Amino acid sequence: MNDSVVVRVKPGSRKGPLVEVGPNGELTxxxxxxxxxxxxxxxxxxxxxxxxxxxxxxxxxxxxxxSRLKRFRVNP
Structure with a gap:
């Protein structure tokens, strides 16, 4: 089973490395x-x-x- 995940990326950030999960499950x-x-x-x-x-x-x-909006294929 292949799933895809969409993430928003903030390159060059002083905050990183960090994965932030928003209220609706979106990843930044x-x-x-x-x-x-x-x-x-x-x-x-x-x-x-x-x-x-x-x-x-x-x-x-x-x-x-x-792009800053990326789609990844995830193979569990």
């Missing part, structure tokens, strides 16, 4: 890495995998590589 991920050369995407993938308690290999970015 703050990372210190800048949005340059995929550094923020890698950090977000690592942090999301840790938050979901899954290996990083089970979390894959499927859309939004150049």
């Amino acid at each position: 991920i703050y990372v210190r890495e800048p949005a340059v050369d995929g550094k923020a995407n890698d950090a977000v993938t690592r942090l999301l995998a840790a938050h979901l308690q899954l290996p990083r290999s089970r979390v894959e970015l499927i859309s939004g590589a150049a």
Whole structure:
């Protein structure tokens, strides 16, 4: 079974690394890495995998590589 998760990303944040869950279950991920050369995407993938308690290999970015709104495929 494959599920997808949509997250809002805040790259270059002093607040990070942090996963914030909103009142409706939406995820906002703050990372210190800048949005340059995929550094923020890698950090977000690592942090999301840790938050979901899954290996990083089970979390894959499927859309939004150049956007702050990203969709990940999660294979439990």
